[in-house]
């Protein structure tokens with residue numbers, strides 16, 4: 283079944299990899315958050331696109347989930363010798379991706395075209411689409427002032443209280459044709475277990491994206507990134523709390539109300555089931571944590587099977 287996944291970084295990439303393993307070649311298309319993108323040393327860095335692309339190509343660093351396995355850091359050390367602040371750990375092999383992306387964008391290609399070329403060269407067995415071709419930047423508002431996302435996330439290690447999240451440039455963004463075409467032809471949409479505020483949120487905020495998803499006839503399933511009241515990875519729980527959302531699987535479901543027909547939540551969150559069903563969603567209770575590669579495929583198969591049962595009569599409302 284053709285499947286369209288929405289994903290941010292590491293958690294989303296893991297489920298996308300499970301879906302790729304469970305589906306026939308070419309049946310998975312992944313739409314990825316690009317609001318984390320930023321410019322460093324003149325290079326266009328797309329952390330979430332690269333995390334998804336490397337994970338689907340089997341190249342990702344298994345320790346971090348981002349970057350390339352067994353990469354070296356000679357270029358970064360040299361940048362340090364020149365007196366640069368090397369807080370963002372760019373590996374030597376990873377650097378090649380940013381060099382090519384930047385060059386191709388400067389030569390006039392769109393981010394969609396560049397990503398397709400890179401992913402195909404790495405042997406990804408499906409499509410990887412940026413959420414838009416326009417530049418959008420997540421700005422995190424904190425008591426210290428506005429921070430660029432990677433500054434908040436990596437340099438300052440998510441220590442600041444989040445008072446608000448701004449998606450700078452989002453009003454000029456458009457749903458790429460590749461994404462609308464994939465959505466038209468898909469049998470299932472999966473919201474991967476990525477941060478609902480800064481990973482899935484920007485994708486849904488692209489003007490026309492939420493409407494296109496609502497209009498799509500395919501069932502939509504979200505996998506909760508919150509298990510037992512905590513984020514599986516990253517600051518999603520603290521962000522949700524400081525932005526006034528309930529930090530629970532039900533809190534995630536509330537954010538996706540009207541957009542998804544089904545929620546996959548961990549067995550530990552069984553107490554949330556009724557509340558989620560009251561939002562008009564069906565619930566699958568399972569082990570929602572992906573500890574290793576077999577786990578990714580196991581969860582992906584469960585999501586696909588559950589999605590297949592969400593037909594007529596489970597309209598998202």
Ligand code: FO1
Pocket residue numbers: 290291292318328329330332333348349369370371372373376432435436481
């Ligand atoms: N995350 C970190 O926590 N520290 C890093 O130094 C870092 C470097 C990095 C380099 C390339 C890349 O594609 C991703 C990288 N990430 C790093 C991950 C990334 O910043 C975040 O995981 C996402 O932006 C959040 O989804």
